[in-house]
Amino acid sequence: MVDxxxxxxxxxxxxxxxxxxxxxxxxxxxxxxxxxxxxxPDVIAGNAEYFYVIEAKSSSGDxxxxxxxxxxxxxxxxxxxxxxxRVGARFDREKWTFFNPRALHRTPGDNYRVKQxxxxxxxxxxxxxxxxx
Amino acid sequence: MVDxxxxxxxxxxxxxxxxxxxxxxxxxxxxxxxxxxxxxPDVIAGNAEYFYVIEAKSSSGDxxxxxxxxxxxxxxxxxxxxxxxRVGARFDREKWTFFNPRALHRTPGDNYRVKQxxxxxxxxxxxxxxxxx
Numbered sequence: 001m002v003d004x005x006x007x008x009x010x011x012x013x014x015x016x017x018x019x020x021x022x023x024x025x026x027x028x029x030x031x032x033x034x035x036x037x038x039x040x041p042d043v044i045a046g047n048a049e050y051f052y053v054i055e056a057k058s059s060s061g062d063x064x065x066x067x068x069x070x071x072x073x074x075x076x077x078x079x080x081x082x083x084x085x086r087v088g089a090r091f092d093r094e095k096w097t098f099f100n101p102r103a104l105h106r107t108p109g110d111n112y113r114v115k116q117x118x119x120x121x122x123x124x125x126x127x128x129x130x131x132x133x
Numbered sequence: 134m135v136d137x138x139x140x141x142x143x144x145x146x147x148x149x150x151x152x153x154x155x156x157x158x159x160x161x162x163x164x165x166x167x168x169x170x171x172x173x174p175d176v177i178a179g180n181a182e183y184f185y186v187i188e189a190k191s192s193s194g195d196x197x198x199x200x201x202x203x204x205x206x207x208x209x210x211x212x213x214x215x216x217x218x219r220v221g222a223r224f225d226r227e228k229w230t231f232f233n234p235r236a237l238h239r240t241p242g243d244n245y246r247v248k249q250x251x252x253x254x255x256x257x258x259x260x261x262x263x264x265x266x
Contacts, residue, residue, distance in 0.1 A: 025216075027174075082158065083158075
């Protein structure tokens with residue numbers, strides 16, 4: 001199952017804490033439904049060398065799908081801001097793993113997909129710190 | 134008078150909109166009182182070249198004071214994240230003006246002060262886009 005809002009929210013906080021504990025400067029977007037209609041990434045993180053704008057997704061095991069619109073908005077923000085766009089994927093009993101959305105599998109419906117077996121193709125948090133793949 | 138919370142909040146949204154309209158990638162911190170106890174800057178902004186972490190302050194005319202703790206937290210975040218720390222000051226009938234906190238006047242009590250007549254020493258938004266002073 002892909003995570004419910006409550007669990008997704010918990011996972012997102014987990015990611016922010018993880019980045020913080022690893023000495024990143026990190027800001028989480030205000031919860032949606034706030035004043036702005038603008039598309040924001042879930043998290044911005046920087047380690048004084050690399051900047052990432054991250055869309056965070058979690059699942060107990062089923063594949064994670066992102067719509068083309070979600071990914072386009074992420075790429076657009078990353079370009080304006082000046083950081084690397086990443087999809088952060090968290091499957092139960094696995095570590096947070098980060099993917100360049102441009103390298104993700106596209107579905108016939110033009111969505112993006114991350115499967116649990118794709119994790120070896122992504123970057124760990126430690127690897128993000130040393131720069132994009 | 135230094136602005137009330139409600140007006141300060143409105144001014145902060147004004148700053149975010151201004152940055153957005155000038156093509157910056159910009160994220161406003163979640164409102165305080167949220168899950169985290171961490172000190173966050175009010176705003177992070179990037180234009181794909183320069184990154185700023187901003188503490189936003191507004192006043193109808195009276196001097197703006199920042200505590201040493203506020204400024205220390207801003208500088209600490211800026212260093213970890215990898216951006217320039219700036220105090221954004223907005224006086225009524227004036228434009229947003231940005232100051233390197235290290236260049237601000239220190240009070241005898243070790244606080245920081247921005248007076249309306251200091252505005253010429255700061256940077257406009259247009260100037261921020263071309264890099265720090």
